Amino acid sequence: MTTTEQMNKLLTTFSKATLGVILATAAISCNQNASKPTGSTDSSASKDSSSPTADKIVYINADTLSEKYEYFKDIKVKMEAKVKKAQTDLQSKSQAFQREVADYQQKAATLSASERQATEEKLARKQDELGRLDQNASASIQQDEATEFNNVYNSITEYLKKHAAEKGYKMVLTYSKSNPTVLYADSKLEITKEVVDALNKEYKSTKK
Numbered sequence: 001m002t003t004t005e006q007m008n009k010l011l012t013t014f015s016k017a018t019l020g021v022i023l024a025t026a027a028i029s030c031n032q033n034a035s036k037p038t039g040s041t042d043s044s045a046s047k048d049s050s051s052p053t054a055d056k057i058v059y060i061n062a063d064t065l066s067e068k069y070e071y072f073k074d075i076k077v078k079m080e081a082k083v084k085k086a087q088t089d090l091q092s093k094s095q096a097f098q099r100e101v102a103d104y105q106q107k108a109a110t111l112s113a114s115e116r117q118a119t120e121e122k123l124a125r126k127q128d129e130l131g132r133l134d135q136n137a138s139a140s141i142q143q144d145e146a147t148e149f150n151n152v153y154n155s156i157t158e159y160l161k162k163h164a165a166e167k168g169y170k171m172v173l174t175y176s177k178s179n180p181t182v183l184y185a186d187s188k189l190e191i192t193k194e195v196v197d198a199l200n201k202e203y204k205s206t207k208k
Contacts (some may be wrong), residue, residue: 055190060192065192069203
């Protein structure tokens with residue numbers, strides 16, 4: 001696999017489906033948190049448990065969230081820039097190496113045996129170095145990607161915990177065309193817009 005193909009493969013992992021997985025994990029964490037007893041028996045808690053929304057199951061459209069959540073969009077742009085920079089750097093070094101190889105091939109017949117051996121050893125070392133640079137670049141991008149995904153996960157999880165507690169939701173599901181685990185859901189149960197609006201509001205406040 002070429003460097004460009006490797007980088008593009010890494011970039012494609014930053015997809016709506018992946019965000020759906022992150023969101024689903026966040027929802028599970030939210031559900032687990034909501035199901036834990038708090039030890040509180042005050043009247044407000046009793047009132048919430050008997051309210052119409054206490055047993056409500058809601059869902060979020062992961063496709064819409066990935067398109068409208070500004071934090072995720074900014075991360076995607078940032079990752080794309082990192083991939084393109086890595087591609088450019090590696091391609092530049094690869095092209096320079098190929099020119100050296102072509103130059104050696106043209107001059108090989110005029111070189112002595114010792115000069116050919118020395119040049120070939122130098123080219124072999126450069127080829128190994130390019131391979132290491134390729135691997136390091138891929139590993140670095142994967143690590144950055146993992147860190148960014150974790151940040152997205154945390155932002156969604158923390159908000160859903162608060163939102164579910166305030167609204168009395170018992171379960172938050174996710175829907176995505178690329179990962180249709182939910183085959184049908186009443187649109188009245190969708191809370192995507194309010195979640196996206198709140199997440200974007202929080203994100204804008206942190207940017208300021």
